[in-house]
Amino acid sequence: MQATATPILKFDQVCKSFESKRALSQLSFQISAGMVVGLLGQNGAGKSTLIRSALGIVAVDSGQVQTLGENPLQLTSDAKQQIGYVAQQSFGYEGFTVERALDLHRSFYPDWDIALEQDWLQRFELDGQQQVQRLSIGQRQSLALIMAMAYRPKLLVLDEPVASLDPIARRQFMADLFDLALDSGSAVLFSSHITSDLERVASHVALMRHGDLLLFKEIDALREEVRLIKFEQSPPHDLPAGLTILKRKDCQLLVDGYQGQAFTTPCQVESLNLEQLFLELHQ
Numbered sequence: 001m002q003a004t005a006t007p008i009l010k011f012d013q014v015c016k017s018f019e020s021k022r023a024l025s026q027l028s029f030q031i032s033a034g035m036v037v038g039l040l041g042q043n044g045a046g047k048s049t050l051i052r053s054a055l056g057i058v059a060v061d062s063g064q065v066q067t068l069g070e071n072p073l074q075l076t077s078d079a080k081q082q083i084g085y086v087a088q089q090s091f092g093y094e095g096f097t098v099e100r101a102l103d104l105h106r107s108f109y110p111d112w113d114i115a116l117e118q119d120w121l122q123r124f125e126l127d128g129q130q131q132v133q134r135l136s137i138g139q140r141q142s143l144a145l146i147m148a149m150a151y152r153p154k155l156l157v158l159d160e161p162v163a164s165l166d167p168i169a170r171r172q173f174m175a176d177l178f179d180l181a182l183d184s185g186s187a188v189l190f191s192s193h194i195t196s197d198l199e200r201v202a203s204h205v206a207l208m209r210h211g212d213l214l215l216f217k218e219i220d221a222l223r224e225e226v227r228l229i230k231f232e233q234s235p236p237h238d239l240p241a242g243l244t245i246l247k248r249k250d251c252q253l254l255v256d257g258y259q260g261q262a263f264t265t266p267c268q269v270e271s272l273n274l275e276q277l278f279l280e281l282h283q
């Protein structure tokens with residue numbers, strides 16, 4: 001996938017603590033148009049704080065965040081019109097039917113794509129006459145997704161968007177996310193605990209632990225370059241050039257930057273899928 005050079009979201013050395021608790025630690029990364037970035041990390045790793053900082057819901061302590069080239073705490077209405085956001089907890093519109101809720105929501109966005117809205121209503125099998133408060137949690141989440149996507153925002157931010165969706169809706173939604181990013185020149189940032197979804201649709205993965213960004217990497221490059229090296233004895237001190245150690249445990253090293261380098265001591269080199277990588281990093 002080609003990503004243009006101008007970053008849609010940029011974090012530079014960003015730190016954020018809540019009282020003495022560190023939520024973000026020296027975070028730096030950039031997201032450009034066409035990128036679908038999956039944010040992965042344990043509970044409390046800092047994913048929501050990162051997302052909220054990007055949207056100006058949370059003020060960072062130090063470093064710089066730029067969202068669509070602006071300070072997220074002072075976004076212009078023009079920039080706000082180009083951001084779509086679905087939070088972990090669902091939204092209001094109680095007392096409205098689905099149709100009336102969409103009518104109201106649509107009125108805020110001049111670039112609303114009615115065909116896209118209708119298409120998604122059908123895919124999620126949402127009934128326009130249904131009262132919002134009678135929708136199941138998954139159906140509400142589906143409606144929230146339509147509301148965040150139908151104006152084809154330049155930046156779409158989703159905090160665990162599919163956790164409440166059934167596997168069919170989830171698969172469909174994740175596939176469409178990718179298409180949307182490609183078609184509309186959008187960037188997508190989403191958090192998920194479902195590594196298989198993330199592996200299937202994300203172009204990049206951002207892996208967080210205790211507020212640190214351990215890895216921000218293209219999925220294909222991750223498959224190629226992250227390896228678990230199992231040595232017969234303690235790992236040697238002088239490793240081949242180009243390797244970055246992600247984790248050291250007993251006779252094992254988890255490394256990034258593997259390109260077929262040869263080791264001087266006997267070892268076994270194993271590739272990992274995303275779930276295995278996640279487990280290795282957290283064991």
Ligand SMILES: Nc1ncnc2c1ncn2[C@@H]1O[C@H](COP(=O)(O)OP(=O)(O)OP(=O)(O)O)[C@@H](O)[C@H]1O
Pocket residue numbers: 018019021022023041042043044045046047048049050
């Ligand atoms: N408003 C807040 N006040 C105090 N502490 C907070 C606040 N928001 C987040 N934290 C703390 O910051 C850390 C990161 O939380 P965050 O919600 O960003 O994690 P997360 O990766 O999104 O977790 P989860 O997967 O459970 O949603 C946690 O230790 C959390 O307790």
